Amino acid sequence: MSNQRKKSFQIEAFKNRVVMDPRYADKTWDLLEHAIREIYNHNASGLSFEELYRNAYNMVLHKCGEKLYSGLVATMTAHLKEIARDVEATQGGSFLEEMNRKWNDHIKALQMIRDILMYMDRTYVPGNKKTPVYELGLNLWRDNVVNSDQIKPRLLNTLLELVHSERSGEVINRGLVRNITKMLKDLGSFVYVKEFEFHFLQVSAEFYMLESQKFIECCDCGDYLKKAERRLNEEMDRVSHYLDPMTEKKITNVMEKEMIENHMLRLIHMENSGLINMLSDDKYEDLGRMYSLFRRVADGLLKIREVMTSHIRESGKQLVTDPERLKDPVEFVQRLLDEKDKYDKIINLAFNNDKLFQNALSSSFEYFINLNPRSPEFISLFVDDKLRKGLKGVSEDDIETTLDKVMMLFRYLQEKDVFEKYYKQHLAKRLLSGKTVSDDAERSLIVKLKTECGYQFTSKLEGMFTDMRTSVDTMQGFYASHPELGDGPTLTVQVLTTGSWPTQSSLTCNLPAEMSALCEKFRSYYLGTHTGRRLTWQTNMGTADLKATFGKGQRHELNVSTYQMCVLMLFNNAERLTYKEIEQATEIPASDLKRCLQSLALVKGRNVLRKEPMSKDVGEDDAFFVNDKFSSKLYKVKIGTVVAQKESEPEKLETRQRVEEDRKPQIEAALVRIMKSRKQLDHNNLIAEVTKQLQSRFLANPTEVKKRIESLIEREFLERDDVDRKLYRYLA
Template identity: 75%
Template sequence: MSNKRKSVLQIEPYKRRIIPDQEYSDKTWKILEHAIHQIYNHNAIGLNFEELYRNAYNMVLYKFGQKLYSGLVSTVTSHLKEMAISVEIAEEGSFLEELIRKWNDHSKSLQMIRDIMRYMEMTYIPSNKKMPIYELGLKLWTENVIYSNQIRTRLSNTLLKLLSRERAGEEVNSELIKNITKMLMDLGHSVYGQVFETPLLQASSEFYRAESQKLIERCNCGDYLKNVERLINEETDRVNHYLDHESKREITNVLVKEMIENHMLRLIHMENSGLVNMLCDDKYEGLSRMYNLFGRVTDGHLKIREVMSSHIRESGKELVTDLERLKDPVEFVQRLLDERDKYGKIVNLAFNNDKLFQIALNSSFKLFINLNPCSPEYISLFVDDKLRNGLKGVSEDDVEITLDKVMTLFQYLQEKDMFEKYYKQHLAKRLLSGKTVSDDAEKSLIVKLKTECGYQFTSSLEVMLRDMKTSLDTMQGLYASHSELVDGPTLNVMVQTTGFWPTQSSVTCNLPAEISALCEKFRSYYLGNHTGRRLSWLTNMGMAELKATFGEGQRHELIVSTFQMCVLMLFNNADMLTYREIELATEIPTLDLKRCLQSLALVKGRNVLRKEPMSKDVNENDEFFVNDNFSSKSYMVKIGTVAQKKSEPETLETWQRVELDRKLQIDASIVRIMKSRKKIYHHNLIAEVTKQLQSRFLANPTDVKKRIESLIERDILERDDSDREQYRYVA
């Protein structure tokens, strides 16, 4: 078997040797130049792009890249100059259309040229740091067309005229404007800025300056702001539709400067329609518009806050110094609450609940509320009225809302310890008279006070409520163990823990025999269950219910004080008693007795006694009789005690008690700080004491300094030998 070898025949393609020379490059460039002319003349359909690409490729390959590049620049430039002439001679109505048409032609031609010369763009241009073809085309268009003397100014003016016509309400070809501005943006931001944006901003400034002057002369503040808002919205729509988005901020800034910033103070203080007028009339929409528009100006919100704060403070000062309003504490506090609701709603709805506006509102109220030294007492009296008489026709949720509003005013008080002093007295009277509308409401307010000021602030109040509960249980135990007490007069005793209830002087009097016997049985029962305790009777704080018969069988149930009960029960055994006889029998203090007799004999509709001789005052020679002609539509008749006007000594005594408490609290605060720090400088100690006590009262630096000196005298603190401004704690 023989092996036959196969022969393989290889035929190589014919290779024409190209010898590059100047003649070759000229001939090749003529072909490419002709193609570029054909492209710009819209005759590209007959061109062989593959052959053209190969020719451009060979020129770069054989080192004729510079000739190709410079020839491209020259040829494109010649066509662009022809385009510029066509645009320049265009009529006014077709100028922009001709320009955008030539731009589109140039862009399409540039893309085809770029495809033909892609090899040059990939190799020659990067290595020789030449401008890429597309960027080159944009540059040549800018230099030869846009920056042409007769086109540049005409283009700017034409665009500005169109925008001016649109601002005047005319319809314009917005799509054409959009295409022109897009062309300018494609040429670069500097071109867009020089040709269009800068002239636009200048024209806009002049337009809005004139518009603002026209509007501010004929419009009130609210209408002016509406027009500004409308113009901003229109300008925003215009930018979004056919202008560069970067122009939005610039144009808006021009509008805001000319229409808001330059007239801001005039708008705020505009007579009968400015900021104060809007605040007084609760114009939420106008205030909200002012807040939003002025927020575009650097210090716009600051100006609004300053005027708002000034207005609130001035109106608040008028309120707290109005002598007529101060006559009724409840009305006074209700007006404060109404004012706080009013401006709180404005801040929330119109000023977007801005934190800085909230701070300004709170600081304004804090300022003028503390101008009236009676504010702590009046707020306590307001709470007393609501919790004593109730909030008629409202739910428990509404009660909570009212208490929350009161707590807002309480937070503004600098002298919270004064409020505590008055509130404790008012709470005691409510509890002892059984006139609180709801234990839950009382507890709720105490919880709010504890949250705001801490446990120590409310500890006495909580003990008072607890004493009431304990007293109720004690009385139930008394009657359960003494069944004989069910028949006859009944006694209800409230035991107060000494030191937690408001300080009361123990005023004694001679109780009727029946009541005195019941009191002794209670004393025996209570002390039998609680060893080591001591009871003292506060007869000046008690109440009684008496059944009385007048004239021809007219029956009534009288609700009276303990003192009044003692006086009335004397008439069970006498038809007439002199003032001196009543005084000897009851041993009620003179001032209290006279007020008691005035309430029983001289108050119309409550005069269960009659006095001879008749006069407005009670004298020692007066005689008293049962008023047999007394009548009332109500079966139950409450006879209050004539109010005793608060005297200067009493007010001074209250302040003295508060000042004494403050001294003790300052001492305690200083010792706490010094125990913790051991050494501290004077100004730092003053600052820390003030901060620690601000939840109760605003400590006066002079008072703190005096307490420091007192502690030094008592060898609790000492000055540092090397630095007299520094204190040391003496362990």
């Protein structure tokens, strides 16, 4: 293969230099300037945009960009100065319309001019750090029209006057105002803010300051809030229709400060119409409006919450300390529930279920419920009333709802163990008298208590139900082994486990011979089937059904207590008995015997006995005999049914002492648990931890905790540090 000879080429310059026509740039610019003027004069239809673009392109290509750019500035400036003079000369209400028309014309012209000069925009402008054509047109409009000495103040005043007119109820051309504010925004955010928004906010602050002063003097709180809410909505509506969206936060801040924040306390405390009046009269709509407006300002909700909390605490304190209201425990608790329902509804409907308000309500209730040391007892009595009698004409769901509400109050109790003491007594009476409304309702409440306080709290209560079930089986076994007992008196015994049931005194009485024989047979049967057990009869807790025949052959079945049965059966063998004879024959304790005779002889419609002399009280010298004239429309007559009553002062004291005794081992157990895990701890921290551990059952008294610490030191569970006497150590 042969080598090819390399060929080289050389390009030489023109022998004669090419010179551009010196008048080319001027001629081309004259064409372009004429076109720009025609565009501004609305004669663009006769122009060839392709030819104009090529001319502008060639000017830039031939290094005449500066001439093109500066010529554009001069032409546009001259034209905009003419426009400014036209706008300045416009009279009256046509001012904004003329401004808007000229602005729209300018924008359309500017878009065409930008298209013609597109090549300059892409090459010359960035290379020489010039302003792009479209932006240049906006800047020149701003400098020559908007910032004209004659136009600038007039434009601002016209806009502010229109806003004021609208606030005064007049209808304005919102579309026109929107176009003008958009023009200011298009010229740059700073133009809109500086030339309009800043002044708009100032004027608005003055307007609302004066209006709020006028309203606060002549309106009640509810009306004032309605007006404030309407104004707020108007401002947000105004922004959405013709102002920049960024203005909304600023104008609402102004309005909130002038109409709400500056008058908060006066509105809340306004006489006869403020917050307390709204709360008292359940004005949900007004309260909701106050909540939604006040939440917009700093500390607004805090102020509402403070006043509401103070009001609830004060009214609650009056509720739980009023001696008149303490006479009826059931009504006392019902009032608490009604009060809780009232404020729950307010928080739900008006305060958007706000957690802060829910917490304030809970802390208020906890405060005043525990001001009355009898609250645990009264809540238990309320439960007893509902589960004994039931709620007339209501379903099990309603009973469940009532129990849920009671549990809410129970959570507020600091002394839950005191409630437990009373609840156990009342439950025992319901179960033993067979007067509970339903086992399901009883068990439902125990499940709720277990969920709230744990198994230990309810284990003994559940043991009571177990005893009742076991007793049914025991009685079936007893009668199966004694078929001969079918014709005579019948006996139903409930065998109660000592640890599960409330502690009872072992006082008994002399039963009638017929019943005494039956009891002995049951004792023999029970002890024969269960070894190592001991039975103690609790005659003060029993009931009996007696068949009685009165003077004219009237027959009734009397439902009485065991004590009442013992008294009445004495009259099978005697016409007349004195108090002392009855006491001697029955050996019923004096206080119980007097109550028993009162219920038999002194209660109208239930007086199966009569006494001499007639008086309201039973005396030791009284004599009793059967009331032959007794009659009742009912065949079965209940006499002195066992109903849980409010404790007397001595009984209350005794219960309190039992509670205090029960607390001692619990405090000691908590102390040992804490010290065993911590090994050593100072006095204050130990007290704090014990209080925290026990608060689900009761509020531990620091003095009692201190005594328990001393007791544990004596028994060598703990010891004091030799140097720091306030430091304790656990002794393993």
